[in-house]
Amino acid sequence: MLEIYKSVAVNKNSPKAGVKPIHKVEKQEEITNDCWINLYSPTETEISRIEQELNIPQEFLRYPLDEEERPRIDVDDDTGIHLIIVDIPYSNRDKDIISYDTTPLGIIVTDFNIVTVSLKETPILDHLIENRIKDLFIPFRTRFTIQILLGVAREYLRLLRFIDKTLDASEVKLAKEISNKELYKLLELSKSLVYFTSSLKSNEAVLEKLMRGRTIKLYDEDEDLLEDVVIEYKQAHEMADIYANIVGNTTDAYASIINNNVNDIMKVMTAATICLTIPDLIGSFFGQNCPMPWDEGFAANPMPFIMLTIACILAFFIAWIVLRKKKML
Numbered sequence: 001m002l003e004i005y006k007s008v009a010v011n012k013n014s015p016k017a018g019v020k021p022i023h024k025v026e027k028q029e030e031i032t033n034d035c036w037i038n039l040y041s042p043t044e045t046e047i048s049r050i051e052q053e054l055n056i057p058q059e060f061l062r063y064p065l066d067e068e069e070r071p072r073i074d075v076d077d078d079t080g081i082h083l084i085i086v087d088i089p090y091s092n093r094d095k096d097i098i099s100y101d102t103t104p105l106g107i108i109v110t111d112f113n114i115v116t117v118s119l120k121e122t123p124i125l126d127h128l129i130e131n132r133i134k135d136l137f138i139p140f141r142t143r144f145t146i147q148i149l150l151g152v153a154r155e156y157l158r159l160l161r162f163i164d165k166t167l168d169a170s171e172v173k174l175a176k177e178i179s180n181k182e183l184y185k186l187l188e189l190s191k192s193l194v195y196f197t198s199s200l201k202s203n204e205a206v207l208e209k210l211m212r213g214r215t216i217k218l219y220d221e222d223e224d225l226l227e228d229v230v231i232e233y234k235q236a237h238e239m240a241d242i243y244a245n246i247v248g249n250t251t252d253a254y255a256s257i258i259n260n261n262v263n264d265i266m267k268v269m270t271a272a273t274i275c276l277t278i279p280d281l282i283g284s285f286f287g288q289n290c291p292m293p294w295d296e297g298f299a300a301n302p303m304p305f306i307m308l309t310i311a312c313i314l315a316f317f318i319a320w321i322v323l324r325k326k327k328m329l
Helices: 042-056 058-065 123-129 141-176 178-209 219-286 303-324
Strands: 002-008 022-026 035-040 072-075 082-094 097-109 114-118
Touching: 002 042, 002 123, 022 035, 022 123, 035 123, 042 058, 058 082, 058 097, 058 114, 072 178, 082 141, 082 178, 097 141, 097 178, 114 141, 123 141, 141 178, 141 219, 178 219, 219 303
Parallel strands: 035 114
Antiparallel strands: 002 022, 002 035, 072 082, 082 097, 097 114
């Protein structure tokens, strides 16, 4: 999908002198100077069009479409075009289980335009399209790039807060009853946090390179905004590390609880077996020679049966008392 946007002044006819112009993002059909081209799940035709009209190296348009591409900054020496690749988060829902992953987003900065390339449509850019970002002006390409990076950081923070709430809800349910479904949720959260931590660490390396100002020229206001972005990423990284530790500790704790429950069940079964085995052992000595109540000679000699019954009952209670003192029952 190919979308083209441009900043348009909404108060350019204001009679007041010194009024700062206010711009909004509007969609257009043709590519012009100072426009933003948003490519997501692009076709070969759309890639060829951007390559030819903006003279962008084809590999710059294809790198972000590789799911395994790592965050980095690249520069084409012939055209001076910059490519910034960062990992952006997204969520997947499979029935009641939500998982999170990351995918590359490429930001291509040319002399007259800016291009974003991604494999999936991302809600991060919707804030820019819907004019929900303050002081958004596409021709300020460096600032626009940093504002995109800021949107990515805030999306990480938003999803991490949602992960925290999901973790709390799972812990409440697991406290009542340990179920495989909730344990699967914890497993998915653990995997998601691993992806987030790895991506945030790589994104921070990209930001540190931008902070040096050697790749893209930074103005004073851009440096201040970039410092805010770095702070947001560090906060997201710390949150991801903390939540990952919490999920790991929680999983280990419930694994220990499950093992303890199994041990308690086996202990009770073992004790019950011992209690039932001792009377059986006693009865086996007299089984062949002891007359039963339904035998003809029982009335003449009932004592063996009575003694055997009393011995079995006593043995059962003695074993029960001993196991009870040993806290096996």
